Amino acid sequence: MTTASPTTSAPAVTGVSLVAGEEVRGDAGELRAVDPRTGEATGPIFALVGPDAVERACRAAAEAFPVYRDLAPADRAAFLRRAADEVDALGDLLTRTGSLETGLPEARLEGERARTVGQLRLLADVVEQGDHLGARLDTALPDRTPLPRPDLRLVKVPVGPVAVFGASNFPLAFSVGGGDTAAALAAGCPVVVKAHGAHPGTSELVGRAITRAVAASGLPAGVFSLVFGPGSQVGQALVADPRIASVGFTGSRAGGRALMGTAAARPVPIPVHAEMSAVNPVVVLPGALDEPAALATAFVGSLTLGAGQFCTNPGVLLLPAGGAGDAFVAAAAAAVADATGQPMLTGGIADACRRGTAALVDHDDVEEVAAGGTGAGPNAPGPRLLSTTAAAYRDRPELQEEVFGAVALLVRYGSDDELLDALRATQGQLTATLHAGPADGADAALVEQVVPLLVERAGRVLFGGWPTGVEVSHAMVHGGPWPATSDGRTTSVGTLAVDRFLRPVCYQSAPQDVLPPSLRDDNPWHLTRRVDGVLRRPEEQA
């Protein structure tokens, strides 16, 4: 592996796909980024590619797979760190381009770039440590009766090339070089990214950075490709390609379900890891309302952060009826009324937000509590605060539809039972948050009933605080039961995300020279391994 430093000359955005290291200008239509703050086009014209380029990218990924799969941990980790360095080296050009294409402030994108490269570096550490390989050795028992036991050794191997669909709302952290790409590359899977059309220049810059890292690391070019294609045609072709073994997607429920259908209908069905929609309920118990105004202000802060365009945006808040609950509502209403809309990521997202808001406002069981002012430009609808009863929320599933944006529904409950029934009716979520009074206070009994309902329904349960903000670490879960994701058994953020792209293989009675290093007696990768059922550190494996 080479150790030359990252490219420092500023790369240009030229409007091309990157297919296994080659710049490809297609003829399947054109795309131009739009500054959502003004509605005006920005950056070069992207020449979209069709299924033929997808096919080439997938073929190159399949060809690269055996080499990339078998890299030593140190080499794969070095590549991930190089990719991080290359993205970091994009510097201001990346944040400026991203800001122009998304309307997000440059400071936010600087933070997101730090998170993106931090994620790649954390996964490099995981790859080097090797615990994710889950190596297991069962000793042969040649004298066992009635039958001997053969030598059995298990290790997790990468599933194969992975298709990744970038998200609109995190142009760096959930896009071309984001969580799914990082996890797949860490697992040993080549990646073909379908770029999100909302931030093409940002995508190309990151794609070029990873492409450079692939080349600088001496890896086969097919380890990484990035395609810009029209509508769903290229995406469907990508998921249908027989060389693709798994899919990572962040987006709408309709989009996720369509990809799941394509994946299930293949001659060889494959898993789809789709992160789709959540309203991230926040449960406020009576004991948490000592300072209702402060709590309400913090809530509106989380609600309106980034124009509410987070998967973990708190879209539903369950609150006691009357009393201190009313004080919370008054303070929240004032904060929302004082707030102004911020430019959303695209015109389409702003339109969908307006439509979703209107559907809720027009709902017989919903009252409008407050509306903030419309912001500058064409795509900045004001934040909204709505209210309904726990009984209506329990009975009307359409009240749980996510409105992507700074729109929240207050659900007022008149009794513990009303709250519990509303929670039992709540669909799967990425997060659920509980605000309760002191452990020795009046909320204690209710907490005991509420927590299991939240754990059953969410991938992450917060005690106090707000769900926006997702730490990239070992214990993070960004996933959850349907419809939050297609499969709540994995996470798309944090180091456990590597697991979704691995499968176990057992070697039976294999000679030492045939075994992968992870399973050899001499344990050259110094792995902690499970020997006859017990985890043993390298120095404990005789």
Add this chain to the structure above:
Amino acid sequence: MTTASPTTSAPAVTGVSLVAGEEVRGDAGELRAVDPRTGEATGPIFALVGPDAVERACRAAAEAFPVYRDLAPADRAAFLRRAADEVDALGDLLTRTGSLETGLPEARLEGERARTVGQLRLLADVVEQGDHLGARLDTALPDRTPLPRPDLRLVKVPVGPVAVFGASNFPLAFSVGGGDTAAALAAGCPVVVKAHGAHPGTSELVGRAITRAVAASGLPAGVFSLVFGPGSQVGQALVADPRIASVGFTGSRAGGRALMGTAAARPVPIPVHAEMSAVNPVVVLPGALDEPAALATAFVGSLTLGAGQFCTNPGVLLLPAGGAGDAFVAAAAAAVADATGQPMLTGGIADACRRGTAALVDHDDVEEVAAGGTGAGPNAPGPRLLSTTAAAYRDRPELQEEVFGAVALLVRYGSDDELLDALRATQGQLTATLHAGPADGADAALVEQVVPLLVERAGRVLFGGWPTGVEVSHAMVHGGPWPATSDGRTTSVGTLAVDRFLRPVCYQSAPQDVLPPSLRDDNPWHLTRRVDGVLRRPEEQA
């Protein structure tokens, strides 16, 4: 938990379903076991139940879930051991009944009973140890800039009630109390079993044993149900029930795909773990043919074991053309011709075997090499040995269709490239086996090319030996890429099988008294946990 000894009075087979501890006699048709050796009915008439009983079983499972989920490891382990004791205590009655219903020898069923109870006891050990919970703690970093890190703790929780479909060919180890049931119960999931109609009395006996264990352990009755229902109606209702969170199935590809379709079309899609079909290719390299006759005899022994009715039956063997390969064929042909058919499990399975054999024999590219004699009774087709070329095998996927029974296809390759191309065309498998000469011999270069192709296609790769015989241990993988299973990322045999029924949940900033014991600072379950990315034993967690 009670510690009374297992029931010793012999329980009767009465022809009922067991719905959350209650004997249920339905009116959805009748079923009687048939002794496949004679074609005559045996045992009582089973009164089949319809979707209403399934609904009751699922409701009871959902009600039992919170209690069963939250059991301490020692209590869940005690229950699993009690279930094992109860099955063991069925003694000769179980093996006699099983033999009558399946035609399998009593000695085989005694071994299978030992395996089944051993599986339950091994999983009890796993539950007590707790490593499968995958507990992770990320320490809070309140002073970190620009943002503090909250306290984050991850643990895997059971997914919810699981539907299990018993297999025909292992009336104990892959049926009512078999691998899927044991893994789901170990994970903390209640189980609703749809019994296989081929061994109803055996199923009822085991169902009663587990039901007794549930009661003796003081658990909610809904932890376990067993339903006998007509055709696919009850099975589809079970998978469609909104309370079911996951499915374990062993059977045909058509059956597995149908359940996958039902599971994917639910308002809330769920995973299906279907183990379906495999031909378990055996690759014989030239250097392994020093003693072709001995190898051929061993092969035919594996092929005809249990009338070839194993998921891991070696249905395809790739062999050099000419020379020592011919000697292997001659010896294998003689062994097959000398062998006699054994009674298959059911008339339907024997018919399918005859049809599948005929389709292969009639195939333009297939030659018949040898046929054993038909065995006694109506259901004992003789073993068959067929042959084709590597080129035909590569180009004709229908030659990879599993014929469930003692039927093997020899694939003769004329060159290394022909072998490699045939392997590249090979579908996903439960197992793949390599017989090669010494590591320093002429096969060495080819071994290097063959092994990765086998690892890509199979869940278990054997070096020498034969794939029949699946060890229940920590490093076993009984799974594999499509069409061997619906999802090669898990195993249905061995301790790793627990993982398929778990999902991760993250607790953020949770007070100690709200955390589950697995995540508390005082670590009352003495778990090894990953603290800030590093595995630490209980005594290393300050």
